[in-house]
Amino acid sequence: MRLAPSLKNWVSLAGATIALITIFMIVFLFAVTLILERQGAYVGLVVYILLPAVMIVGLLLIPLGMFLRKRRDSKAGICAMPGWPRIDLGDPQQRKASLLFVIATTIFLFASAFGSYHAFEYTESVSFCGSLCHIAMEPEKVAHQNSAHARVRCVECHVGPGVDWYVRSKLSGMYQLYAVTMDIFPRPIPTPIAHLRPARQVCEQCHWPQKFYAQQYQVRTHYLQDEENTRWDIGLAVKIGSPERGIGYRSGIHWHVNPHIQIEYVAADEKRQSLPWVRYTNLDTGEVKVYQDEENPMTPEDVDKAETRTMDCLDCHNRPSHRYQSPNEFLNLAMTSGDVPTDLPEFKATATQLCDKDYQTTEEANAAIRQGLTELYRDNYPRIYAERLPEVEKSIAVVQAAFSRNIFPAMKASWKVYPDHIGHLESNGCFRCHNGQHRTEEGEVISDDCNVCHVIVRQGSPGAEEVAKATESLDFRHPVDIDEEWKEVACAECHQEASP
Ligand code: HEC
Ligand code: HEC
Ligand code: HEC
Ligand code: HEC
Ligand code: HEC
Ligand code: HEC
Structure with a gap:
């Protein structure tokens, strides 16, 4: 079999050599990972992304070389092969060459389908997201491994199914790879993340709001910062509440995601710590209530200009997978x-x-x-x-x-940089709205009653504990004597310091 004369040029030859070597390397490394049954983050990047990219460049060089050679030849007046090559299957030599070409192309197509599937899988893996950018993603990876979602892959929350989100995330991912390579990424990584997938779609793949329990009993054990490390237990019945109950039916914490209502807010700061304007809409009856922070009111013009967000899972569960404990x-x-x-x-x-x-x-x-x-x-x-x-x-x-x-x-990642919005002890969390200062013009307040969200059923040091009678609740007793100050000052004012 003879090679087409236009193939005989340095560019095509170099391209073919590059392609052959990379194909060999891909097969070899792939076999090694199969035999060792272990896949480091970098091997995946090399086998499924870098080498195939080099291979494709090599393959592209072959026709490029042919094209350049032809152009040069025709300029020099040499007519190497006029017009299109003619294939004559009657010629046994050409028949063999065509067969070879068809087989090689088929194998190549199958291999690239297989390869791109693996490239896809690989870029979706926890090791790609968590380990490749080792320093940048270390806090998120470690916290993720210690969370209830350790078996949920990064992409299930950060990308999720659907082509448009896939493309969007890969585009921003490319910039991120560049930022990490050039070491120009921010420390700490700023939150809230602007382009996270809409939360309800993400979370409701696995958590049906209909499945929430009505109440959950939680016991918190504290040790005070005194000489004896005095132990102090708090038992709470948290009114988690199913949101799926009739129109406007009040049913606990997940009422905010009740499909019959909508809560929107305007944040006064990037971090969404101060929420001076809140609007409740009953989607069935059309009833609307606007609550404004009386200490920190917004003018109607400011509200018009500001971006309103509809409250969803992430406004409370902002740390489902990367929770940094104090x-x-x-x-x-x-x-x-x-x-x-x-x-x-x-x-x-x-x-x-x-x-x-x-x-x-x-x-x-x-x-x-x-x-x-x-x-x-x-x-x-x-x-x-x-x-x-x-x-x-x-x-x-x-x-x-x-x-x-x-x-x-x-x-620079810690509980101070990434506060958790569940609760109200170490950051304002629920008290961003439930602080007793958000009022409608008619004087209705977003409740800050201590029994709206939970009831305290037990508190105190072992041996000297108060326990609530069935169906009753205890008045909160602060573990150390601070007078009535916890009634006037938000808990986080003191507790956002490690030693209040
Ligand atoms: C259960 C869902 C979930 C999983 C799984 C998950 N994340 Fe997140 N991630 C979030 C949410 C929610 C935020 C916070 C968004 C916000 O505050 O705007 C976040 C924030 C981040 C941030 C911003 C910095 C920070 O700490 O808040 C990074 C970086 C990040 N995730 C990377 C990862 C990586 C890497 C993995 C896999 C090891 C992963 N995530 C797995 C839901 C998830
Ligand atoms: C791929 C499935 C999956 C997705 C997506 C998912 N979760 Fe979960 N989540 C789970 C599983 C499984 C558990 C239970 C783990 C356990 O019991 O240890 C869980 C537990 C939880 C818990 C209770 C444990 C805890 O950390 O306090 C909360 C709250 C939670 N998820 C919130 C969320 C939120 C918010 C999102 C969306 C950002 C989300 N989940 C997305 C599967 C998922
Ligand atoms: C108003 C704030 C708020 C919103 C909005 C919210 N949650 Fe929750 N959720 C809570 C609180 C508070 C708890 C109980 C405290 C805890 O995590 O221990 C909880 C508990 C949970 C649990 C654990 C329940 C259990 O039985 O252990 C899951 C799962 C969960 N939420 C998922 C979601 C999903 C999914 C959404 C969005 C559709 C959502 N939440 C919206 C505040 C909220
Ligand atoms: C963006 C503002 C906002 C945030 C943040 C917020 N809420 Fe609410 N919440 C409201 C509004 C508005 C209402 C309706 C007014 C009312 O009943 O006081 C409400 C009502 C409630 C109710 C009463 C529902 C019923 O059964 O009567 C509970 C319980 C509740 N919220 C718990 C929480 C918890 C727990 C958190 C924090 C994890 C939280 N909320 C965070 C705005 C908010
Ligand atoms: C808007 C809802 C809401 C209101 C109002 C509220 N709490 Fe809470 N509280 C929570 C949530 C949510 C948690 C955290 C539960 C969790 O972490 O799972 C919590 C936790 C607590 C804890 C346990 C803290 C710990 O880590 O041990 C105490 C104590 C407490 N609240 C006392 C109070 C007192 C006192 C008031 C009244 C001044 C009050 N709460 C008002 C929602 C609320
Ligand atoms: C004026 C400041 C102040 C305010 C406001 C305040 N606390 Fe405290 N709190 C303290 C101090 C000081 C301690 C003792 C620190 C220690 O020994 O750990 C403490 C300890 C605690 C502890 C034991 C913590 C531990 O693990 O060591 C809990 C629980 C607690 N406070 C709950 C609350 C709640 C809930 C609120 C809001 C309703 C609140 N506190 C408001 C100052 C405050």
């Missing part, structure tokens, strides 16, 4: 689970303060946590230091591990 919370959990003994004096207070400092790196934080806690017991409690050093050592390791799961100095 030192107070992760230390409470470490002590409740028994990983840290609760009778090491001043442990909670000291560990909280150490975790709350600004560090440049996790290593620096680890060293400071070790030093601070070691000094505490060596200098102030020599007996404990002498007798219980292994326990102290183990507790230090637990605190360091909890720190590195929740606070990420390299990306």
Whole structure:
């Protein structure tokens, strides 16, 4: 078999060589990943994206070379092959060549279909999203692995099904890859994310609002920042509530996503922390109520200019997968689970303060946590230091591990940067609207009654606990004496600091 004369040029030859080498590399690397049954983030990028791209460039060089060669030849007056090549299947040599061409093309098409499917799968995987941009996505990946959604892939929330969202996300993904390569990405990554898929579509793939429980009993165990790490339990019956009950029927927290109503708001800041204007519409009866923050009112012109958002799942569940716990919370959990003994004096207070400092790196934080806690017991409690050093050592390791799961100095990601809107203790959350200041002109208020969202059924230190009688609720008692201040000041005013 002879090659077409126009193929004999350096560009085409180089293209063919490149294509052959990359095909060989793809097959080889693919076989290796199959045999090792393990796939690192980078191998996927190379096998399914980089090498095929190089291969295609190689393949494109072949006709380009032929074209250039022909043009040069015809300029020089050499007529290598006038017009279109003629295929004569009667000629056994040409028949063989055509057969070979058809088989090769078929194999190539199948391989590229297979390859692009894998490229698609690969760019949808957690390892692509979470590991490839290692530093940038570290906080989200770690938090995701520790969340209820650890088995839900990043793309199921961030992209979801449908071609248009796929294309949109891949386009913005390309910019992100560039930003990471050039190291020009922001730290911390700003939220709220402007182009997240509409939340209800995303979440309702798996959570049917009809399936919510009416109430959920939750027990919170706290350890105070005093010498004894005094334990304080709070039992709450949270009125989660099904939203799917008749027109305007009030049925607890998920009433906001009741399909018969709509709640819209205007945010006064990027982070949606201040929501001075809220509108309720009953979609069945057409009833409308506008609530305005009386301390912070907006003029009608400002409202017209501003973007109104319809409230959805993410206005409360803004951290379904990347929830960064505060030192107070992760230390409470470490002590409740028994990983840290609760009778090491001043442990909670000291560990909280150490975790709350600004560090440049996790290593620096680890060293400071070790030093601070070691000094505490060596200098102030020599007996404990002498007798219980292994326990102290183990507790230090637990605190360091909890720190590195929740606070990420390299990306400046933490509970302070990414507050959780569920609740109202460490950030204003529900109290952004339910603060008793949002009124209609008729004087109706978005309720801040302590029993609207939950009832307290038990509170206090073990042994001296108050327990509510059935169907009754307790009046909140603040764990330390702050007078009646919790009635006047929002909890987060004090509790957004690690040590209030
Ligand atoms: C259960 C749904 C869900 C999953 C799964 C999920 N995310 Fe998110 N992600 C969100 C939501 C919701 C936000 C916050 C949006 C906002 O505040 O605007 C977010 C925010 C982010 C942010 C912005 C910074 C931040 O911490 O808030 C990044 C980056 C991110 N996700 C990356 C990832 C990566 C990487 C994965 C997989 C390892 C992942 N996400 C998995 C729902 C999800
Ligand atoms: C692909 C399915 C899937 C999607 C999409 C999904 N979830 Fe979930 N979610 C689950 C599963 C499964 C659980 C239960 C995990 C468990 O019990 O440990 C869960 C648990 C939860 C919980 C209770 C546990 C917790 O973290 O407190 C909440 C709240 C929640 N999801 C909210 C959301 C929100 C909001 C979204 C949309 C951003 C969402 N989910 C999207 C599957 C999903
Ligand atoms: C007004 C705020 C708010 C809105 C809006 C909201 N939720 Fe919730 N949701 C809560 C609170 C509060 C809880 C209970 C507290 C907790 O997470 O422990 C909860 C609990 C849940 C749970 C766990 C329930 C269980 O039985 O364990 C799921 C799942 C959930 N929400 C999904 C959704 C989805 C999906 C949407 C959107 C269609 C949504 N939520 C809208 C506030 C809200
Ligand atoms: C964007 C403003 C906004 C936010 C944020 C918000 N709500 Fe509401 N909520 C409203 C409005 C408006 C009403 C209707 C007025 C009322 O009944 O007080 C309402 C009513 C309620 C009701 C009463 C429903 C009933 O059964 O009577 C509950 C419970 C509730 N919200 C819980 C929550 C919880 C819990 C959060 C935080 C996770 C929250 N809300 C966050 C605006 C908001
Ligand atoms: C608009 C709804 C709403 C109102 C009003 C409300 N809470 Fe809550 N509260 C919540 C939610 C939601 C949580 C968090 C439940 C969760 O995290 O799952 C919570 C949590 C708590 C907790 C437990 C905190 C913890 O971490 O242990 C206490 C205590 C509490 N609330 C007291 C009060 C008091 C006192 C008032 C009245 C001043 C009040 N709440 C008003 C919605 C509300
Ligand atoms: C004037 C400031 C202030 C206000 C307002 C306030 N607290 Fe506190 N709170 C404190 C102080 C100080 C402590 C003691 C810190 C410690 O020992 O952990 C504390 C401790 C707590 C604890 C134990 C925390 C832990 O794990 O150590 C809970 C729970 C709590 N407060 C709930 C609330 C709730 C709910 C509200 C709002 C209804 C509220 N607080 C309002 C100052 C305040």
